[in-house]
Each structure stands twice: as C-alpha cells, then as structure tokens.
Amino acid sequence: MENQGSSIISALGAGSGIDFIQLANDLSEASFEPRRANLESRNASLEVQISAAALIRSSLNDLASALGDRVRNGDLSPQPNLANPAVADVTTTTGIAPQGSYSLEVSQLAQGQTLALQSYGAGSDLVGEGTLNIRFGSVSGASFTEDTEQTALAIDVTADDTLDSLAAKISNGSDGKLFAYVAEGSNGAQLVIKGKDGAPNGFVLEPTSAGGSATPGDLSYLAWNPASDAGELRQASQDAVFRLDTVELTSSSNTVTGLPEGIGLTLNETNIGTPTTLSFETNDGAISAVMTDFVAALNDVVSLLSQEASGLGSTLNNDSGARGLRADLSALANEVVMPGAEDGEPSTLGDLGLSITRDGTFELDTARLNETLTSSPDGAAAMFTAGAFGVFATIDGLARDNTLFSDPGSLGGSIARYEAQIERNDERLARVAENQESLRNRLTRSFIAAQSNVTASQSTLSFLEQQIEAFNQSN
Template sequence: MAVLGHMENQGSSIITALGAGSGIDFIQLASDLSEASFEPRRANLENRNTALEAQISSATLLRSSLNNLARALGDRVRNGDLSPQPSLGNSAIADVTTTVGIAPQGNYSLEVSQLAQSQTLASQSYGAGTDLVGEGTLNIRFGTVDGTSFTEDTEQDGLAIEVTADDTLASIAAKISTGSDGKLFAYVAQGSSGAQLVIKGEDGAQNGFVLEPVSTGSLPSGTPGNLDYLNWNPASDSGELRQAAQDAVFNLDTVEFTSASNTVTGLPEGIGLTLNETNVGAPATLSFNANDGAITAVMTDFVAALNDVVLLLNEEASGLGSTLGNDSGARGLRADLSSLASEIVMPGAEDGEPSTLGDLGLSITREGTFQLDTERLDATLASSPDGAAAMFTAGAFGVFATIDGLARENTLFSDPGSLGGSITRYEAQIDRNEERLSRVADNQESLRNRLTRSFIAAQSNVTQSQSTLSFLQQQIDAFNSSN
C-alpha cells in the first residue's frame, strides 16, 4: 500500500509540474469525470435497492402478522377451553380431562368400585432405627399377592440388596429406596411398639412384593439382628401386611375397565380420569357441554386480529403508490381474506351442522374489513353446540386448520405467488443489483485510470509545445534586437 501511495503522489507531482501554473488538478478532474459518468446508473441501482428493502420489510410484516395470528389461535385451541367441558354429577368421584383435538359428545355413566393402591408392609419391631439388622442379601420379588399366595411377575426385575454387618434398620431402608429405582419407598417408623421398617410399593395389583432374605449372620434365626427377621410372604403374614396392592376397577357406561393407576387415559372419545373415590351402586352421570362463552370470546378476538391484518395490508398494499401496491403476494392474501367467511372448514359436517366461518358469525363488510355477527353465532351455538365446539379442535379440519393453512400458503418462500415468494424475489433482485453496483465501481475506476493517463500525456504535449514556442520567441526577440 505504501508503494501505491508513493506512485499516486508522484503522478500528482508530475501533473502539477507539467501543468506549469495552469491551475488545473488533473487527478481530481479525472476522478470527477469518471464519477459523473457513472453516477446516474449507480444512483438508480441504489434507489432501486432502497425500494426493494422497503418491500421486503412490508412483506415480512404481513408474513409475521399471519403467522402470529395462526400461532395465537393454535394456543387457544390447544388450551382446551374451547372444547366441550366435562361435567360429572358427583364431582368428588373423579377429575375428568379431555384430549386436545377430540370433542366428546353425549352422556356417560361412571361407577367406581375400587381405587388403585400400593402394597404397604410394616416389619416386626426393633428397639431403634440404629439397631443392626444382620449381614446377608435381602431379595425382593414383584408380582401379585392374592390371599396367601404370591404369583411372580417375571416381566419385572427383582432386587438383591447386599446387607453388611454394619447396616442398621435406617441404612437398609435407604438402600431399598435408592436401589429400587423408585419402585419402592422405605423408611423407619418409631412408634409405640418400637422401630419398624415400612416399605411401600407402586399402585397396581402386579406391583405387590415379597421379602426373601438370605442371612449369613451368627445370631439365632428369626430374631432381631438376623436378616431373616425381615422375611415376609403372604402365607406367613402375621400382621405385617398393612395394605394390599390392587388395581382400580370402574364401569364406564356399564363396561368394566381396570387400571394399575388411578390416573386413567386412553378411554373412548379421548376421556381421561383421575379417580378419587368409589361410588358403588350410585353411578354418576358424565356429560360434555359446549363452552359458549369461550367460543364467543375467541371469535371476538379472532375478528379483531383479522382486522389488524387487513389494516396492515391496506397500509402496505393499497394502490400503486404503496410499498406493495403491485405485489402478487399481497394480492393473493387479499383474495384469500375476501373469501374467508364462506370457506368450508368442516367438509364432513352433516346437513344443518355448521361448516363455515360464516356459521360462527364471521362476515366481511363492503370496505373489506371483518365483523362478528353475534346473532348468527348465537343461533349456531343454540342449534348445534357440539358442532360449533367441534370446529375448535387441533385436527385436520376446523378454524385453526383453516387459518394455519392460510398462513402457510401465503408465507411459503418457495411459492412465487405468496408473500414469502415475494421476499425471495426481492432479495434476489437486491443481490443482482449489488453485483451491478460492483461492476459500476470497477468500470468507474477503470475510466478514472484511463483519463488520468490521457491527461498526463496531453499535458506533456502542451508543455513541449510551450517550450518550443518559448525558444522560437527568444530567437525572434534576439533577431529583432540585433536589427
């Protein structure tokens, strides 16, 4: 760079010397002429890029507004409050949930005859939790306890807990809890009868268990301090079993179901239950009712959000003078919005059931804005509450699917007729213009160099002519003086 700078200074000195007081800066003149030659084209490209960037910004705003509308509506649908709400005649029996995307209908009877519970054992008594339990291995197997019999569940891995000579009642409780990977929980209860090891399993009939210690200690068998003092099976039970493991049993519409847990899923129509109490002989009625208030509220918000999109569309794409006045993506969005109220969103709806957004009260004014026809919405909710609720699911059809599809179709970067396609097109034009600006800069620099060389050569010729003219003038002056 230092060499280049030296050459430029040298060229300037040469021109200044050759200029011989002419007052002309040929370096600046060459730069000014080359810049003036290319300024119109460069300014046109830069102005075009500024306009394209504004178009990208406007299309991005519209694209974001559509995606935000679809996202917000999806959140409301997935929240579940727009689906039919469950109502249980005896609410103390169970808590009821529904699956997003499924709208249960009709009434069901629910009768709970048995709750799921876990097996609980309380060992024979020790003096204190610090008492030694004896050395050996405490084996635990899982399965079903039925009266005095035990049937092992071979699908469940048993436990083999190593017990050292230093283990106490408290330390073996900790080993059981940590070694069972959550299947068992053990602790020491210091009650009026002394210290007892309490062990609790998981809910469900197959989660019962037996204790089968193998002692290597020296104390007499069957006494505290010998590990076999913790032995337990249903045939030898003498009061250690405080609660038997069992499944939940209930009837839904007189059909019997069993569950290892009181939290039950996978029932018909996406119904879920958390069983709390039994109601043998007194079935409770489970019904599902449309949440009219929530549907009206979401339609009100939906119309307001649509009008925000329309307002933005009018600001950015109304007429040829606007940023997106001649944009195909903006025109496509306007066309889609104009037919939105009449679009069928529930193609499988039966005659008389709501199938369009217009059936939910959506209408469009002459000015192209949206409004909510509350009378039509109320009539739909009154005549077909289940059909209206079914339109607010996360399935393949419905209000959300329609708006989500509208957003996707109008924002795809790969579709030249969408807002996303417009953004892609404008960005490509900017890239091409940047390449042209680069070529303009190269051509301008090439012209400046040519002009500089030309001016140096021309000035050199002028200087030589001036020198010759000066010599001749001297000769003439000398001749005149001699005469």
C-alpha cells in the first residue's frame, strides 16, 4: 500500500530534494526498533526454554509409558508352571501376582451336544415346508429340562429348502449357538448339528409341518428329543468338572475364569486320579533385564537435566520445574513403592538395586537385586504389577506430578508459564507495530506540511526576484 502523502509530495515536486516518505519510515522504525528487538529476543529465548522443558517432559512420560507396557505384558509377574502341561493352559491377570501352589485334577471336559440326524439321499433333497422349532436346555438320559433363560429358535423352512440350505439357515439364524452342516457318507446325507459347550446348551428339534408323516421330504422327519433317540445323539452336552486343591468346581466352558488370584485355565484333557501341581515362579531374568533398562532410561532423563538445567547460562537455569524434578529423582532410590510390605519384604526401589551416585546419576546394584530375588522372590514380583502400588505406579506418579500444566512447580507448569509470557510479548509487539505506524503517519503529515511551506516560500522568492529584476530593467 502506498504511504499516505507520497503522491502529494511527488505532485509538489519534492523541491527540497529530501525523500520525506523514506525519512518518515526510517524515523518511526528507529524509534521502536530497540523495544521490538528486545521483545523478539525474549520470545526466542522462551521458545528455546519451552523446547528444552518439553524434551525432558517427553522423556519422562516415555519412561513411564515404556515401563507400563512391560508391566502389562505380564512377563514380570510370577510365571505359571504346570507339572503336566498337557492338562491345561494357565493364564494370570495383569496386576495380580499369584503365589504358592495348587493341585489340579480334571475329570471331565466341557462338550457340546452333537446330533447326526436320519439319512437323506443327498444334500440337495427337499426337507419339506414348515417351522423348525429348537429349544435349549439340559439333556439327561431320556429327559429334557428347558433353560427358559435361553430364547428358543423358530426357523422358517420353505418348500424350496434342501438339506444343505436348511443347514445354512440353522448356522446363520442361531446367533452362534448352533453349527450345522451336511455330511455325506456311507449312510447317505445326514444333517449334523452341534451346540455350544456346557450342560445347559443341549437342544431338542420340534418341527411343525402340514403333513406330519415323519418321512423324508416332510419336515417332521427331522424331529428329535432324548426320549425318542435312536442313535442320533452322538455327544451329549456337559460341563467341565475339575478339582482345584481337592475342591470340585464346574464350568460350562473349558475356558475357566474367576479362580483365586486371577488364575485362568483352558482345560485340554483329563487326568483322573493323577492330580498335577500348578505353581508360580518369579521371572528373575525378566526383572533383572527391566531394572537394567530402567536405570539406563533414568540416566537419559538425568543427562537431559544436566544439559538443559545445570548452572548459569543453561537453558533452564533456575527453572522451578527442572528443580522439582531433580529433587524427586534424588529421592527416588529411597522411595517406598510398597507401603503395605511386611517386615523383611522389599518395599523401596533401593531394594531392587536402584542407587544414586554423587554426580546424580543412577546405577544398578546387582548384588542387592539378586539378594532380594533370592530372599523374597514373591515380594520382588509383586512390585512389578499394574496396581495402585509398585514400581510402575511410582514412576507413573512421578511423571504425572512433574508434567502437569496446572502445577506451576512442574515442567508442564514451566511450559505453560513460558507460553503465557510469549503470548503477552506478542501482544506488546502488536502494540509496538500499531504505535510505529501511528508515528509514521504523523511524521508523514508533518513532512507534507513542511514540503508545502518550502514550495510556497520558493514560489514567493521567485516572484520577488522577478519583480526586482523588472524594476532594475526599468531604471
């Protein structure tokens, strides 16, 4: 945009020989340059401080996150060991450290009911129009007890349905409760229907059709109940039955949850009369490895603090958030992470071998760590859970406390404070720009007036000179 007054001065011929537009720009800029340069320099310094604080803050959060991943992975918790691993697969719940041992004897696996119904010539044979009603419940001998908690099925069968299409309708329309297919063997084509594991998941077939002749081609031919069974029942539904520490338990599934100390079982085979032992062993190697990595990660944080917040001239010198983190780190080895530990049980990070040197860095005392793993393996393992207490809870709390934006004494608070200062400086810079523009406009107007006066004086002088010259010539 052309400066105000430039066209007027040009029209007046700028007879003074001075570029008043440039002069107004230069004077206004020179008047405010020191203040603007000071604010911009302060903002640049604040940006560097924000970057340094954010880097330390990020490294602290990364440490807590990585440690949480290791803890949730479960390899730091006591690992299950089943003397006869063929009997079951064992799982544990994150955050719980099982202890001791249990005996396990499986006398029966959970199974689903299987029916192989009467034969047809082929899977493409029509089955007859009607409704195939299926009720669920327990089958015991020749009796059936309906489970009214389960919704019965009513499968619509059209005149065009074949044995194959009916199998698909049963599978697709049972919401996962049943699976059906057609097996074509030496006895012809048979509809096979399998139910879910567990005693309450047995079922009966109660078709309704117009004919009711119970012959191939009429839907009644597919009726089944235990009282009329003629060999169609190939497997009865049943619960899993097992003994944990001699106490008999049942489950409708071979995947068992809700056991003591968060133990889970997937039962694979029976071991009647020969109970196997389930025990839990501390993973010493995994704990030693994670402590080594933990110390290295802590030293990365300490190194950043040393680079950015050590002495005069450092980026975060005298920063309250950096001071607070340094104080927390210096006390970390003696931090009680298991306040409920009994006498003689490990309770601090120092018990896991964490120690701090005179220069503020960390090191791992492997002798002390091994002593703890030997004398109290269960106590050591309990420190690596995802509960309210333990190593992860402590480091996660440390990271949160030192990175909160709402806490002025944390690194997050420092970042928020520096950002607020930049925002205030930006507002000042905007006012400087406004004031500079206002001064430039005032100077431009003054120079226009001055240029007009100079031009007028030059015109008057020229007139007087002409009059004097004319007067002299007349004499």
